[in-house]
Amino acid sequence: MDAQTIVFAILALVSLFSGIMVVTRKNPVYSILFLVLTFFCYAGFYVLLGATFLAAIQIMVYAGAIMVLFLFVVMMLNLREPEKMEGGASFFQTLGFIVAGGFALVLMAFFAGNPGPGVPTYPPGAAAYAMGDTKELGMVLFTDYVFPFEIAGILLLAAVIGAVALAKRNRA
Amino acid sequence: MSEIGIIILEKSIVAVFIFVVLLAIVAYATLGERKIAGFFQDRHGPNRAGYWGLLQVVADGVKFFMKEEFIPDRANKWLFIIAPTFTFMAAGFLMAVIPFGDRIMIGGHEVLLQIADINIGLLYILAISSLGVYGIFTGGWASNNKYSLMGGLRSASQTISYEIAMGLAIIALVLDHGTFSLREIVLNQTGAIWNWSVFTHPVGFIIFLVAIFAESARVPFDLPEAENELVGGFHTEYSSMKFGLFMFGEYVHMTIASGLLATLYFGGWSIPFVAVPVEASLWWGLLTFAVFWAKTLLFMFLFMWVRWTLPRFRYDQLMNLGWKRLIPLGLINIVVMALILLWTGGAGMN
Numbered sequence: 001m002d003a004q005t006i007v008f009a010i011l012a013l014v015s016l017f018s019g020i021m022v023v024t025r026k027n028p029v030y031s032i033l034f035l036v037l038t039f040f041c042y043a044g045f046y047v048l049l050g051a052t053f054l055a056a057i058q059i060m061v062y063a064g065a066i067m068v069l070f071l072f073v074v075m076m077l078n079l080r081e082p083e084k085m086e087g088g089a090s091f092f093q094t095l096g097f098i099v100a101g102g103f104a105l106v107l108m109a110f111f112a113g114n115p116g117p118g119v120p121t122y123p124p125g126a127a128a129y130a131m132g133d134t135k136e137l138g139m140v141l142f143t144d145y146v147f148p149f150e151i152a153g154i155l156l157l158a159a160v161i162g163a164v165a166l167a168k169r170n171r172a
Numbered sequence: 173m174s175e176i177g178i179i180i181l182e183k184s185i186v187a188v189f190i191f192v193v194l195l196a197i198v199a200y201a202t203l204g205e206r207k208i209a210g211f212f213q214d215r216h217g218p219n220r221a222g223y224w225g226l227l228q229v230v231a232d233g234v235k236f237f238m239k240e241e242f243i244p245d246r247a248n249k250w251l252f253i254i255a256p257t258f259t260f261m262a263a264g265f266l267m268a269v270i271p272f273g274d275r276i277m278i279g280g281h282e283v284l285l286q287i288a289d290i291n292i293g294l295l296y297i298l299a300i301s302s303l304g305v306y307g308i309f310t311g312g313w314a315s316n317n318k319y320s321l322m323g324g325l326r327s328a329s330q331t332i333s334y335e336i337a338m339g340l341a342i343i344a345l346v347l348d349h350g351t352f353s354l355r356e357i358v359l360n361q362t363g364a365i366w367n368w369s370v371f372t373h374p375v376g377f378i379i380f381l382v383a384i385f386a387e388s389a390r391v392p393f394d395l396p397e398a399e400n401e402l403v404g405g406f407h408t409e410y411s412s413m414k415f416g417l418f419m420f421g422e423y424v425h426m427t428i429a430s431g432l433l434a435t436l437y438f439g440g441w442s443i444p445f446v447a448v449p450v451e452a453s454l455w456w457g458l459l460t461f462a463v464f465w466a467k468t469l470l471f472m473f474l475f476m477w478v479r480w481t482l483p484r485f486r487y488d489q490l491m492n493l494g495w496k497r498l499i500p501l502g503l504i505n506i507v508v509m510a511l512i513l514l515w516t517g518g519a520g521m522n
Contacts, residue, residue: 064302
């Protein structure tokens with residue numbers, strides 16, 4: 001077993017564990033902190049795939065900014081552990097369980113048929129390995145994918161303007 | 173031993189060495205801060221424990237461990253205990269990509285005095301420093317105390333606000349150097365002293381300096397603890413070594429921030445007008461290590477100087493400065509820098 005497989009196994013186990021913790025904790029603060037751990041593991045997967053830029057962005061945007069906002073809201077509202085839930089699972093909980101379980105089965109059936117490429121092992125310096133490099137990413141982003149890139153930019157601009165407009169209206 | 177085994181061993185030794193030096197310097201920074209405070213306030217500062225108070229650090233450590241461990245009755249016990257380690261960890265992670273020196277030759281092995289020279293070094297710094305807020309935030313909330321919660325909330329909003337300004341300053345820097353690797357940024361600044369980024373990016377430097385003061389929550393941006401309004405802010409309920417860990421984490425953060433300022437804007441480990449030798453050697457490695465710490469200590473002195481000179485900002489002033497001054501300034505800085513680079517032809521004015 002090589003080093004990459006070992007690291008992958010550890011990351012996979014931790015991400016599965018923390019993912020389960022996210023949905024089973026009653027206290028929302030615990031859920032958020034475990035979700036941050038899950039995101040960390042995802043960043044680790046990206047590093048293993050040679051996409052270091054994506055890993056950094058994953059931590060910066062999801063773990064660093066979005067989850068902090070989640071935590072902010074939860075703490076502002078001071079959501080404590082809810083009182084003991086009554087009875088068994090509700091209709092939607094059962095439904096969610098069935099849907100998620102079915103999806104997991106479909107995924108398993110798919111990957112049993114095609115094992116997929118697995119963890120690629122590029123030698124450092126190879127062309128594909130350089131994909132993680134920000135220079136290569138920039139080149140691709142501003143040539144082949146410039147249209148989607150610009151569209152995403154305009155979407156974000158619209159969101160910013162919307163946020164400012166909402167904040168302004170509340171003040172008046 | 174296999175090749176990968178040697179690399180792992182080498183890196184572990186470098187990491188332990190750098191960690192020990194860092195902790196020693198951070199420990200003495202707490203004494204240095206009090207000595208400097210004494211100097212600014214025309215008094216002696218600690219001078220009872222050991223010669224010139226040099227054993228004060230040990231005395232403080234023992235005191236922290238001996239104090240009563242107190243956890244408030246209705247606090248969230250797990251988060252209350254784990255929160256100080258978050259702060260400490262996030263600050264410690266940052267040291268992984270900082271170039272503490274050039275290559276050094278030990279026993280025929282060429283070793284880089286940097287734990288990891290990764291091609292996204294600067295992004296890593298931004299990513300990890302955005303995590304620093306979790307410790308203060310969860311600690312403040314878990315204490316179940318309104319002053320602590322206020323401190324935590326302030327810390328979160330302050331960090332998020334100033335992170336943007338810091339990112340904008342870094343974007344301008346990256347435009348110029350054309351790389352995210354901290355080692356390459358240092359190499360770009362070798363040679364003449366005007367190659368230092370502080371001369372090519374004066375505006376970016378000022379934005380970065382202010383933002384990093386706010387990120388490490390030092391005076392005049394120490395709103396999260398603001399003892400005159402919030403008792404002790406996020407650490408009101410903390411005592412014993414858990415408080416010690418918060419305080420130590422703050423000093424680690426300050427040290428790393430000083431190291432970053434030195435690396436990004438003041439040439440890091442490089443010496444002006446001295447060319448980097450092609451062959452690595454023991455003395456050159458040690459010299460660059462010393463130069464890095466000399467520059468870093470200067471910035472740590474600046475942090476302390478400001479702390480004992482300026483009063484604290486008001487909260488609305490803090491937000492106004494961040495959102496209405498620094499962020500527009502940062503955006504203008506990027507546009508101007510991009511225009512200059514376009515004019516002079518491509519990235520890398522150096």
